[in-house]
Amino acid sequence: MKGKNRTPPVKPLARERIAVLFSEAENVYREHPEYSDRYVALARKIAMRQRVRIDREHRRRYCHHCYRYLVPGVNMRVRIHHGWVAVTCRECKKTTRYRVERSHDNTE
Template identity: 90%
Template sequence: MKAKTRTSSIKPLARERIAVLFSEAEKVFHEHPEYSDRYVALARKIAMRQRVRIDREYRRRYCHHCYRYLVPGANMRVRVHHGWVAVTCLECKKTTRYRVEKSHDNKD
């Protein structure tokens, strides 16, 4: 059998579609949160199929346990403590922690 070849134009297209799905999830969340969850599922499926990493800004917008789209104050809680950000999904009660990055701005 012939091996599948990937053209160089597919991965940028996949990243673009993932970005569009997350922007649509943000727009629709307050009327239909279940649509936002579906958009996250589709974005994950595209990323896995095309072997593309989801960008950090998008990865932090969904729960990695129940795959729900997260909005601060609506279905997630954010706490900052000793250099870590703790994000709690209020749907499944799981907590994810991220290290706070120090900015290296030189102020003269």
């Protein structure tokens, strides 16, 4: 019987590198916004190659149309209306909408 492949676990490493790239994108955005866009592109490439989902907080930090790193008030506009959040990228003028999650507190 053939044994399992002994390759090291790369998915946790890929998630860690994606998190590092997004934190670097946040740190460097003020001086070099084009670096932040490149870090987003690298994070997406790692996620696609390793077939790893990008975490929700990171997914909402870039435009899904032009793949720019988004900073509220600088290059994105956020509006909340009837339980939906509308994020408009000021670079490509596209809008992305997602539902607001409500916390269910059972304090009675």
